[in-house]
Amino acid sequence: MRASVFACALLGYSVVADAAGTPVGTVIENTASVTFDLAGTPTTVLTNTTSLTVVERVDVVVTLQSPQILVAANDTDRALLFTVTNTGNGTEAFTLSIDNVLGSDDFDPVAAVPAIYFDTDASGDFNAGDLPYTLGVNDPNLAADGTVDIFLVNDIPGGVVNGNIGRSQLTATSATGTGVPGTVFAGQGDGGVDAVIGSTGGEALEFGEYLVSDVQITAVKTQAVADPFGGSEPVPGATITYTITVDVVGAGTATASVFNDVIPTFTTFVPNSITLNTAPLTDALGDDAGDFDTSVVPTIVVRLGDLTAAGGTQTVVFQVTID
Amino acid sequence: MSALINKFLPPSTAFATLFVLFLSGAALAQGKGHLEVTTIVQKEIHVENEDGDSETQLVVAETVLPGEHVVYTITFVNVGEAAAENVVITNPISESLTYVAGSASNGSMQVEFSVDGGKAFGLASELRIVDNGVERPATTNDYTHVRWVMQNELEVGAKGSASFAAVLQ
Numbered sequence: 001m002r003a004s005v006f007a008c009a010l011l012g013y014s015v016v017a018d019a020a021g022t023p024v025g026t027v028i029e030n031t032a033s034v035t036f037d038l039a040g041t042p043t044t045v046l047t048n049t050t051s052l053t054v055v056e057r058v059d060v061v062v063t064l065q066s067p068q069i070l071v072a073a074n075d076t077d078r079a080l081l082f083t084v085t086n087t088g089n090g091t092e093a094f095t096l097s098i099d100n101v102l103g104s105d106d107f108d109p110v111a112a113v114p115a116i117y118f119d120t121d122a123s124g125d126f127n128a129g130d131l132p133y134t135l136g137v138n139d140p141n142l143a144a145d146g147t148v149d150i151f152l153v154n155d156i157p158g159g160v161v162n163g164n165i166g167r168s169q170l171t172a173t174s175a176t177g178t179g180v181p182g183t184v185f186a187g188q189g190d191g192g193v194d195a196v197i198g199s200t201g202g203e204a205l206e207f208g209e210y211l212v213s214d215v216q217i218t219a220v221k222t223q224a225v226a227d228p229f230g231g232s233e234p235v236p237g238a239t240i241t242y243t244i245t246v247d248v249v250g251a252g253t254a255t256a257s258v259f260n261d262v263i264p265t266f267t268t269f270v271p272n273s274i275t276l277n278t279a280p281l282t283d284a285l286g287d288d289a290g291d292f293d294t295s296v297v298p299t300i301v302v303r304l305g306d307l308t309a310a311g312g313t314q315t316v317v318f319q320v321t322i323d
Numbered sequence: 324m325s326a327l328i329n330k331f332l333p334p335s336t337a338f339a340t341l342f343v344l345f346l347s348g349a350a351l352a353q354g355k356g357h358l359e360v361t362t363i364v365q366k367e368i369h370v371e372n373e374d375g376d377s378e379t380q381l382v383v384a385e386t387v388l389p390g391e392h393v394v395y396t397i398t399f400v401n402v403g404e405a406a407a408e409n410v411v412i413t414n415p416i417s418e419s420l421t422y423v424a425g426s427a428s429n430g431s432m433q434v435e436f437s438v439d440g441g442k443a444f445g446l447a448s449e450l451r452i453v454d455n456g457v458e459r460p461a462t463t464n465d466y467t468h469v470r471w472v473m474q475n476e477l478e479v480g481a482k483g484s485a486s487f488a489a490v491l492q
Contacts, residue, residue, distance in 0.1 A: 020389070021388075021389025021390065021491070021492055022389050022419040022491055022492050026419060028387070028417045028419055028420065028491075030362065030364060030395060030414065030415065030417065031362070031415075032360070032362050032395075032397045032412060032413065032414040033412075033413050033414075034358055034360045034397070034399055034410065034411070034412045034413075035409070035410070035411045035413070036357075036358060036407040036408065036409055036410040036411070036477070037407065037408040037409045038357055038403065038405055038407055038408075039405060042409075043357070043358075045358055045359075045360050046360070047360045047361050047362040047397055048361055048362060049362075050362055050363065050364040050395070051385070052364060052384060052385065052386065052387045052393065053385065053386050053387070054386070054387055054388070054389070054419070054491065055386045055387070055388055057388045057389055057390070089388075089389050193386070194386060196388055198388070198390075
C-alpha cells in the first residue's frame with residue numbers, strides 16, 4: 001500500500017491497491033545526510049544521490065473458480081470458470097489456450113468451438129452475453145493486479161459412466177515472454193525498461209474437473225422468525241417460517257421423490273401453512289402433494305414426484321409457532 | 324584496517340564484496356567540509372559458485388524489481404584537521420521500501436528509527452505508532468528514516484560506514 005502512495009506522489013498514478021508491488025517506472029532516489037560538530041559548530045553534509053528505477057516483473061496466476069461440475073454423457077457447452085490475474089507490476093498482455101488431454105483423468109472433454117470465452121457480462125455464468133476469445137485478436141491486456149474471468153467451454157463425450165472425471169486446463173502466457181525466473185527481456189517492459197520474468201515463469205495453468213454423475217438432490221433449509229411484537233426474536237408465540245429449496249444436479253431422473261421434515265420440539269405446526277413453489281397445499285392426506293402426518297411424530301410430507309435438473313428448484317415453505 | 328572500519332553487518336561472502344567497494348568509496352566522496360561522505364546502493368543477486376552452490380552477492384544497482392533486497396551503504400571519512408563530534412548519519416527509507424529488521428546494526432553506532440518523517444527518532448523497541456486511534460508498537464513497515472549515532476568522536480583521518488537493507492514492495 002505504501003508503494004502506491006509513493007508512486008502517486010512521483011508519477012501521478014491513480015492506482016490504489018498494489019499487491020503486485022511497486023509500479024514499473026517508479027524512481028527511488030536516496031540521499032543521506034551526516035551531521036557533526038567541529039569545535040562546537042554544527043555542520044551538515046549531504047551524500048551524492050543514488051537512483052533506482054523499478055523495472056517490470058512479469059508474473060501471472062490462474063485460479064479455478066468453479067466447483068467440480070456434475071455432468072452427463074453427451075452434455076454440451078458445459079463451462080468452467082477461471083480467473084487470470086496479472087501479479088506483475090506492469091501492464092501485460094496474455095495469450096490463452098485450452099488443453100483437454102491431461103493425465104490423471106478418465107476422459108477428455110471435447111472443446112466446444114470456440115472453447116474460450118470471456119465472462120463479458122460478469123455474471124459468473126456462461127451465457128449468450130459472453131464473447132469468445134480469439135488468439136492474437138483480443139488477448140486480455142491487464143494492468144498490474146488486473147484480473148479477467150475466463151470460461152473454458154466443453155462438450156461431454158458419449159460412453160462415459162458414473163464417477164468418471166474429465167479435466168480441462170487453461171493456460172495464460174505472457175506476451176512478453178516466458179522463462180526461468182530472472183530471465184531478462186531488455187527494453188520490453190512498460191516505458192522501455194527491462195522486463196524480468198518473475199517466480200511464475202510468465203506462464204500459469206490450472207485445470208477444472210467434470211464429474212459424470214447420476215442425479216443428485218440437495219436441500220437447503222433457511223428460517224425466518226417473526227415475533228408477536230413486530231421483531232424477529234425467537235420468543236414464545238413467535239412464528240418461524242421454514243423455506244426448503246430442493247435442487248437437482250446431474251443426469252437422469254429422481255423418481256417419486258418425497259420430502260419429509262419433522263416438526264421441531266417445543267413448536268407447533270401452523271395448520272394449512274405448507275406451500276410448494278408458492279402454491280398452497282392442504283394438511284390432508286391424498287388430496288394434493290402435501291400433508292401433515294401426525295401418525296408417528298408430527299411431520300411435513302411433500303411428494304415432489306419425478307425430479308430432473310431441467311425441472312429447476314423446488315421450494316417448500318411451512319410455518320410453526322414457538323410454544 | 325579493521326580498527327578504522329565499522330563492521331556494519333555480520334561477515335559473509337556477500338560483504339567481502341562490499342568491503343572492496345567501501346575502500347574505493349572514499350575516492351567517490353562528494354561531501355563538502357571536513358567530512359567526505361558518499362552513498363551507494365547495491366542489490367542482492369543469487370549466483371552459482373564454483374562448487375555449484377547458490378550464494379548471494381551484492382552488485383551495484385540501477386534497477387530493481389519488487390521483492391528484491393537492496394543495500395544502502397554510506398561511507399564517511401574525516402578529511403579535516405580536527406576530530407568531529409556528535410556524528411549522526413541519517414537516511415530516509417523510501418515509501419516503496421521496507422526496512423529489513425536488524426540490517427542497520429552497527430558495532431560502534433547506536434541505530435535509531437523515525438516513524439514520523441524524520442521529526443523524532445527512537446530505538447526500535449521504543450517506537451510506537453497510533454493506527455486508527457489505537458496505539459501499537461511500530462513495525463519495520465512504519466519506518467520512514469534510519470539514523471546512526473556515533474558514540475565516540477571521529478578522529479582526523481578516521482573512516483567509517485553504515486548500511487541497511489530493504490525490500491522493494
